[in-house]
Amino acid sequence: MHILGVLLPDNQLVKHALTHFYGIGKKTSQRLCARVQIHDRCRMRNLNQSQVTALTAFLSSPANSPPVAPHVLAAPTYVPPPLSQPVPQPEVAPPVDRLREIKIESDLRRQMRENIAHQRMIGSYVGRRHAMHLPVRGQNTQSNARTARKLNRVERYN
Amino acid sequence: MWPTAVVQGGRSAWKGPFFVAFPNLKHALENNIAIKTQARACTILPNFIGIRFMVHNGKDYIPVTVTQDMVGHKLGEFAITRKRFTYKQTKNK
Numbered sequence: 496m497h498i499l500g501v502l503l504p505d506n507q508l509v510k511h512a513l514t515h516f517y518g519i520g521k522k523t524s525q526r527l528c529a530r531v532q533i534h535d536r537c538r539m540r541n542l543n544q545s546q547v548t549a550l551t552a553f554l555s556s557p558a559n560s561p562p563v564a565p566h567v568l569a570a571p572t573y574v575p576p577p578l579s580q581p582v583p584q585p586e587v588a589p590p591v592d593r594l595r596e597i598k599i600e601s602d603l604r605r606q607m608r609e610n611i612a613h614q615r616m617i618g619s620y621v622g623r624r625h626a627m628h629l630p631v632r633g634q635n636t637q638s639n640a641r642t643a644r645k646l647n648r649v650e651r652y653n
Numbered sequence: 654m655w656p657t658a659v660v661q662g663g664r665s666a667w668k669g670p671f672f673v674a675f676p677n678l679k680h681a682l683e684n685n686i687a688i689k690t691q692a693r694a695c696t697i698l699p700n701f702i703g704i705r706f707m708v709h710n711g712k713d714y715i716p717v718t719v720t721q722d723m724v725g726h727k728l729g730e731f732a733i734t735r736k737r738f739t740y741k742q743t744k745n746k
Contacts, residue, residue, distance in 0.1 A: 617722045619730040 496539050498551055499600070505540040512539050516554070518599035526594050527553065530563070557597050608651060615649050625649055670696040670725075678704065689714055693729025708732035 496503050503512040513524040528535070531549040533542065542550075553560050567587055576582060598606055614622030624631040630643040664671070673692040675681075681688050682704050691709040697719055707714035708728050715732035723731070 613722065617720065617726070617731075619723075619726055620733060621730070623733065 496542075496547070498547065499554055501600070503539050505538070507539055508535075509533050509537050509539055509542065510535065513550075516599050518597065518603040523594070523597060530594055554599060557595050557599075560595055562595075563592060604652065611649060611651055622649075625651070670698070672696045672698055681705070687716065690728065693727065693732065695728050697723050697726055697728060699724050710734045 496505055499516075501515055503515055510521070510524045510528050513519050513527060514521060519527065527550075528537075531546060531553055533546055533550075611622065611625050615626055616622070621631050624643075625647050626649050628644050628647050629636055630640050631647065634640065634643070671694060673690070673695040675688055675690070677686075677688060678700065680686065685705065687705040687707045689707040689709075693708060701719045702721055702724070704719050706717045706719065706728060708717050708731065709715075710732040711734050717728065717731040
């Protein structure tokens with residue numbers, strides 16, 4: 496099954512298949528499943544149309560997804576009002592919804608490239624090391640440094 | 654799961670950023686005098702913008718002009734401490 500152009504294998508659990516997206520790991524994938532109400536052992540082929548639509552809608556713009564109502568737990572000292580009166584709604588600020596702040600695929604790659612370009616532009620050590628195709632965080636370079644030689648570029652793509 | 658440590662730079666939020674209070678900041682900005690410093694770990698604050706620093710790299714002082722984009726970085730990031738290896742042919746064998 497394809498969602499937003501990414502091939503998700505049909506026989507995999509949804510929480511594993513979602514990690515095929517660049518920028519979604521195991522934890523984010525589990526939270527994402529909980530958010531769109533897909534159960535833990537559900538596989539990709541068992542998803543119905545509305546669930547696929549919900550996933551696609553969320554992933555296409557996480558920031559614009561509808562906010563989740565906060566479920567406030569009562570304190571141990573809470574005494575419910577008598578039935579004749581209306582139940583007062585507690586006033587709490589909704590917690591920061593980190594799942595709406597995720598970036599995936601091209602958005603995330605663009606953000607990474609912008610961060611490297613920023614470092615390069617201001618001429619910091621990190622930017623220089625990226626431009627020299629060398630490790631950034633003090634790793635040894637006497638031998639190998641293979642990952643850095645492969646990946647570290649100013650215009651980095653993965 | 655959420656990268657709070659990256660946002661805070663691994664430092665407790667209640668401490669705020671580490672910086673050195675340069676006493677001659679205003680004077681340096683007005684007269685365009687370079688501030689000579691060894692405080693490489695000093696965070697660049699918004700009121701450092703436009704000031705010229707001479708940052709120690711372990712051997713000598715490297716000129717660094719602070720711009721808007723550098724705010725939040727450290728002074729030491731802009732004064733490299735390592736020399737590129739160059740092969741020099743020996744004269745006497």
